[in-house]
Amino acid sequence: MLSVLKAAEKLKNGHLVIFPTETVYGLGALASNNEAVKMIFQLKGRPQHNPLILHVSKDYPLKKLVQHIPKKAKILMKRFWPGPLTLCFKKSDEVSNMITAGLSTVCIRCPSHPIARQLLKKLGEPIAAPSANISGKPSSTTLSDAKRQFKKKKGVFFLEGGISPLGLESTIVDVSGKKIRLLRPGSVSVQDLEKVIKESIQQKSHRKITSPGQLLEHYAPKGKLTVIQGNRKKRRRWIQRHIRKRKTILGVIGEPFLLREYFTLCSRDNHLKTYGKNLYRFLNWCDERQAKEIFLELPKTSHPLLPTLLNRLQKASSGNIVMLQ
Numbered sequence: 001m002l003s004v005l006k007a008a009e010k011l012k013n014g015h016l017v018i019f020p021t022e023t024v025y026g027l028g029a030l031a032s033n034n035e036a037v038k039m040i041f042q043l044k045g046r047p048q049h050n051p052l053i054l055h056v057s058k059d060y061p062l063k064k065l066v067q068h069i070p071k072k073a074k075i076l077m078k079r080f081w082p083g084p085l086t087l088c089f090k091k092s093d094e095v096s097n098m099i100t101a102g103l104s105t106v107c108i109r110c111p112s113h114p115i116a117r118q119l120l121k122k123l124g125e126p127i128a129a130p131s132a133n134i135s136g137k138p139s140s141t142t143l144s145d146a147k148r149q150f151k152k153k154k155g156v157f158f159l160e161g162g163i164s165p166l167g168l169e170s171t172i173v174d175v176s177g178k179k180i181r182l183l184r185p186g187s188v189s190v191q192d193l194e195k196v197i198k199e200s201i202q203q204k205s206h207r208k209i210t211s212p213g214q215l216l217e218h219y220a221p222k223g224k225l226t227v228i229q230g231n232r233k234k235r236r237r238w239i240q241r242h243i244r245k246r247k248t249i250l251g252v253i254g255e256p257f258l259l260r261e262y263f264t265l266c267s268r269d270n271h272l273k274t275y276g277k278n279l280y281r282f283l284n285w286c287d288e289r290q291a292k293e294i295f296l297e298l299p300k301t302s303h304p305l306l307p308t309l310l311n312r313l314q315k316a317s318s319g320n321i322v323m324l325q
């Protein structure tokens with residue numbers, strides 16, 4: 001098994017390392033090594049126009065990477081770093097165009113996972129890393145899920161760190177303009193952010209794509225995913241009526257029902273944190289079983305994580321969400 005020290009050496013020598021963070025596993029390269037960064041795009045099958053996030057340790061001098069740190073960004077960093085919040089700044093010349101896909105901004109995050117922190121500290125430099133999944137596939141929240149997707153790829157090393165405790169990617173907020181804008185909902189809810197900066201955050205307009213990665217089909221398992229959202233009784237009645245195949249896999253909340261293979265995402269409708277933690281594990285589990293059809297329960301609730309879950313599930317199911325009134 002790779003040690004943190006060895007992982008830092010591998011990165012320094014231009015290799016890629018899959019490493020744990022509190023959100024999902026990352027596929028990392030030394031940000032200053034263009035060849036290694038290029039390999040990320042190749043191995044993931046990621047389009048060149050989709051920029052990468054930089055990961056830094058808390059004491060890294062951000063001024064090297066950005067032109068200016070706005071006051072509101074400082075407030076957010078003080079409250080949420082290290083943690084699952086990514087901020088988007090005007091970039092400095094030091095950040096390569098390959099990382100930002102030619103954009104004038106750069107997204108930066110300071111992870112809180114102890115192993116990610118140790119790795120960044122040992123390295124002393126930023127790591128460029130997208131989520132550790134083949135482009136379009138579900139993100140990885142365990143090393144074995146990442147390994148399954150990348151085991152055939154050469155030049156990738158694996159750093160173990162257990163199950164990602166949050167399980168959903170970071171929230172991305174653009175602090176480079178006058179108004180603070182949400183680029184991707186994530187583990188930190190908009191309500192939490194607004195409480196701290198005491199102003200409303202602009203949510204993404206549907207007409208203008210602001211984050212290139214949001215264009216693509218994403219997080220999708222191989223089988224056909226249907227998400228059934230509503231209260232428990234209605235969801236289950238719908239599933240009972242529509243389930244045909246013996247092999248349909250169920251993602252359930254609470255006790256299982258019907259004689260089908262199932263995975264429990266959480267025990268109650270309002271336990272959305274646990275649901276979020278288990279979501280990618282579930283989608284990867286379905287792929288491992290080569291599921292052809294998947295029915296997944298989703299509660300109807302005002303929980304602050306619901307918009308993030310809906311964002312991921314819209315993409316994972318290509319919009320195949322049945323909303324029961």
Ligand code: TXA
Pocket residue numbers: 021023024025026027050051052053086088100103105106107109129130131132168169170171172183184210211212213214
């Ligand atoms: O939690 C996370 O953020 C994980 C862990 C590994 O840190 N990383 C992650 O990276 O989710 P990725 O590459 O899968 O998603 C990053 C998103 C993409 O949608 C990308 O388009 C967007 O961030 N992004 C990156 N740089 C950007 C920029 N300068 N402007 C707008 N969007 C940007």
Ligand code: MG
Pocket residue numbers: 130131139
């Ligand atoms: Mg991703």
